[in-house]
Amino acid sequence: MNNTVKNAIRHLVCKAYDAFAQNKTDISVISLPGSSWEFEKYVINHKAYGDTFKNKYSLEMSLFECDSQQYQSNLRPVSTLFPHNKTSAYILNCSGVTYKNEYINANSVKSLKSKNIFAWFDFCGNPTEHNLDLIKTAKDRTVTFIFTFNTHWRCDSNISPIVINTANEYNKGYAIQCYLLTLAIELGLSLVWSFEYVSNHNPMMTICVSNDMNVLPIRSLQVKDFITHEKKDKKINLNKTKLVLNKRELSAVYADLKERVSDSEICNKYNISTGTLAACKAWMTMWKAW
Numbered sequence: 001m002n003n004t005v006k007n008a009i010r011h012l013v014c015k016a017y018d019a020f021a022q023n024k025t026d027i028s029v030i031s032l033p034g035s036s037w038e039f040e041k042y043v044i045n046h047k048a049y050g051d052t053f054k055n056k057y058s059l060e061m062s063l064f065e066c067d068s069q070q071y072q073s074n075l076r077p078v079s080t081l082f083p084h085n086k087t088s089a090y091i092l093n094c095s096g097v098t099y100k101n102e103y104i105n106a107n108s109v110k111s112l113k114s115k116n117i118f119a120w121f122d123f124c125g126n127p128t129e130h131n132l133d134l135i136k137t138a139k140d141r142t143v144t145f146i147f148t149f150n151t152h153w154r155c156d157s158n159i160s161p162i163v164i165n166t167a168n169e170y171n172k173g174y175a176i177q178c179y180l181l182t183l184a185i186e187l188g189l190s191l192v193w194s195f196e197y198v199s200n201h202n203p204m205m206t207i208c209v210s211n212d213m214n215v216l217p218i219r220s221l222q223v224k225d226f227i228t229h230e231k232k233d234k235k236i237n238l239n240k241t242k243l244v245l246n247k248r249e250l251s252a253v254y255a256d257l258k259e260r261v262s263d264s265e266i267c268n269k270y271n272i273s274t275g276t277l278a279a280c281k282a283w284m285t286m287w288k289a290w
Contacts, residue, residue, distance in 0.1 A: 003200065005199050010038055016118075016146070017042070017043060019218055020144045021057065023055070024116050026059075026060075026113070026114040027117075027118060028059075028113060029118050029119070030064070030112070030120070031062075031063055031122070032123070033074075033088070034065070037091055044061075044094050044097075047059045060112060061094075064099075064100050064102055064103070064108065065099070065100070071099075074088050074092075075099075104121070104134070105130070105134075106133070106134060109137035116142045117143045117144075120146045122148045124204065125150055126150060126155070126158060127147075127176050129158070131149075132176075132179055135180060135189070136187070138189060143189070143211060145189075145209050149206075150204055151173050162278055166179070176205060177194055179278060187211075189209040193207065193221060194207040208221075257280060
C-alpha cells in the first residue's frame with residue numbers, strides 16, 4: 001500500500017505479532033483486511049517460516065468484512081476479468097483461514113480455538129461502544145489487541161455517553177484512551193502503544209494493549225504520545241512531561257481506587273462524573289506502563 005503512515009503502523013503491528021508468536025504452540029488471529037492484505041500475508045509467511053525452521057505452531061486466522069460489495073470483490077477468482085488481488089487469493093487458499101461477510105462481535109472472538117489471541121481491530125470508523133467493548137473478550141486469554149479509530153466523528157448517536165462526556169471535557173483521542181484503559185486495567189492488560197496520526201487526511205488513533213510477556217518488555221513497541229486535556233489537540237509525551245489530570249485535588253480518589261472502592265461510591269463521595277473517574281483510572285494505568 002502506498003501510504004507511508006499506514007505502512008509504518010503495519011510494520012509496528014507485524015513486529016508485535018513476531019514477538020507474540022514466540023514460544024507458542026497455537027495462535028488465533030483476528031483481522032479486518034478490507035482491501036489491504038499485507039498484515040495477513042505477513043502472518044501466513046511467519047507461520048510458514050516457523051514450520052520450516054523454528055517455532056512451529058498451529059494457526060487459526062478469522063477475517064471479517066461487513067461490506068458485502070468489498071467481500072464479494074475479494075472472492076472473485078483470479079481467472080475473471082476483474083479478479084481480486086493475488087495476495088488475498090493466496091491467503092484465502094491457505095488452511096486455517098476463514099473469511100466471513102459479517103460484522104465482528106464478541107462471539108467471533110470467544111469462539112476462537114486458541115487461548116492465545118492476536119487481534120487487529122482496524123475499524124477506522126467511530127469508537128462505538130460495541131467496538132470498544134471487544135476488549136472485554138480478553139478475559140482468561142493471553143492477548144495482544146490493537147484498536148484503530150477515527151477521532152473526527154460527527155455523528156455520535158452510537159458512541160458511549162462516557163466517551164462523549166470525556167471528549168467534551170478534554171478531547172476525543174483522550175476520551176478513547178480513558179475508556180479502553182479503564183477496561184484494560186480491570187482485565188489485567190497493560191498499555192503497549194497509543195498515539196494519534198493522520199491517514200488519507202483523516203485524523204486517527206491506534207492503541208495496543210497486551211498481557212503477553214513476549215510483547216510487553218519490548219521498548220521499541222512502546223510508542224506513547226498522550227494528549228493533555230488542558231489545551232485540546234496539543235500532544236505531550238508522557239515519558240517527558242508529568243500529566244496533570246485535574247486542577248482539583250484527586251489524591252483521595254486514587255487512594256480509593258487502589259482500595260477497590262466501587263465506582264458509584266467514589267462518584268457520590270467526591271461529587272465527580274463518571275468521565276472524570278474514567279480519566280483517573282486511565283491515568284493510573286498510563287503511569288503503571290512506565
